[in-house]
Amino acid sequence: MDRGVWRIGGAGLALLCLILVWCGPLRAQTALPPPATELAVARWTGAEEPALWQVLSGAAASGFAEVEDGRLVPTARREVGWWRLVALRDIAPHNAPQLVLTPPHRKRVELWRPGDSEPLARAIYGRDADYSHSTRFLVFPLPQGLRRGDALYLRMIAADVVPAQVSILPGQEVYRGDIVYVAVRTFVLTVLGLIALLAFGLWIGLRERGYVFLGLTLATQMLAMAIEGGEMRAWLELGPLALDRRMDIILNTAAVVASLRFFSLFLRLRDLQPTAARLLDGCCVLLGGLIAVTIFKTWRYSGSFGNLVLLAAIAVVLYAIGAAVWRRQREGVFLLVAWSPLIVSLVALVGAYQRWWPMYRWLEFAYPSSLAFSGLALLFGLTSRLRQLRHDRDRAQHRASYDALTGVLARTALEEALAAAVGRAQRSGEALSVLFLDIDHFKRINDEHGHRAGDEALRIVALRARNRLRPGDLCGRYGGDEMVAVLIGARLDEALRVAEHMRLALNDHPLSIEGRLIPIALSLGVAELRPGESGEQLLRRADAALYASKSAGRDRVTADRAALGAVPAAGAA
């Protein structure tokens, strides 16, 4: 893919990720029904709230002005707004028409129907909550239907300035919609909660901090969605909390902080882009301060301050993601996959909200579903990164444990494995022997045929030595042209036989390297483990036996004298 596309994609994703986390009000747009074509909407434009009798008697009619797009836009937080809805056609009562208002969050609405002496009050939380419906809409039944020209009056107090929309739907459609709404919301919130739980579980199990921030991002998002969507209304005491602006600021800011921390860890900014990491740390400190202050008090500029810091964070994240995608960092691709559905759903929502295209039914659940998908994709991304880290670590460990040239154990790993094997043998009383082998006059091979031929000779000797061992035995390069084989369960006589076979295998078959036949001979020293002896002592005795082989003229096998005395090899020179 073209690099420019990657950069732009990554940048857009980061921006949207943060905006999505932040912009709670936009989420509330998810449940907008089609505009009410059967109602003419007008808003009260007077400076003062009109008296009830003035509204209901029609004396205040001149104070209402028609709203073209039919939307109910609160002018200011907590300000009382009056709206008049006039039926443009007869609405028959036979299919139980219901006036629905959405989004319902943070709105308390009173409806005066023709002939009512008391208003019908609805809200998601509190004493006006209507538990016979889901929280998809505020629902007002119109059992008598409406006659063309009938006026309904709405008195709305909104804790935010999110526009609302009214519509008239048949009762059956409202109930069916309720069932689907509850099912989908429950599913999505459960999935979000489960992914958050899984992320916390993985954090506890794997100690990878990225998981805890992913979990926190999802958990705060889930909580904010459930409070905002009204799923928490079963807990009556949550009512005031849910309507409190502080809750909104705290939850959304916490989600932003957690997602910034996640970003930083996921993109490995501390190692790869330390300046960006420091700037994001600064943003997190400021937002953390905002949360701490908001717990006690909000002031007029709380929101603006949060947004300002958020903008700075967005700029940093944009830059960081751009740089990551530019470097083809794997995590960039995961972000792309994770956030794409969110972008699509957000663009589709905004477009529908702006009336560029219809408010399709699926849009109602697009945002929460894509959020759940993103969480899952990021969880997968983190897990995949962890797998990669483990793979790298295993490879590094393998590189450290095995000799790169010969493929047998490197010295340190050999000594460790020998110590462990000796410990086991001492405990079980099982036999164990060690062969120390060295190529005779190896320097000459290097001098006469070159270093590359010398390397190849080492490789072949190691291979042939290994081929003489059993699967559980150990073979390692001790240094230069010296190698060690550890024969588990072998007594000295058996070890001597193996050593002799090794020597002959090389003696009888000169090495074929780069088209030349290079004769080669081995000297070996053999020792069997004594009770109470350490691996180090055993090696020392085998080394001494090897030294004896060299001193005696090379190309031979010598057993540790202290045990058996020198054993001249059958074919010794």
Ligand SMILES: Nc1nc2c(ncn2[C@@H]2O[C@H](COP(=O)(O)OP(=O)(O)OP(=O)(O)O)[C@@H](O)[C@H]2O)c(=O)[nH]1
């Ligand atoms: N090609 C190659 N040579 C190596 C490597 N490691 C060590 N050597 C060479 O191996 C030779 C080892 O020499 P020594 O063990 O001291 O002596 P030798 O020539 O084998 O003679 P004896 O052991 O006394 O029979 C040195 O010339 C080292 O430079 C290696 O990885 N590759």
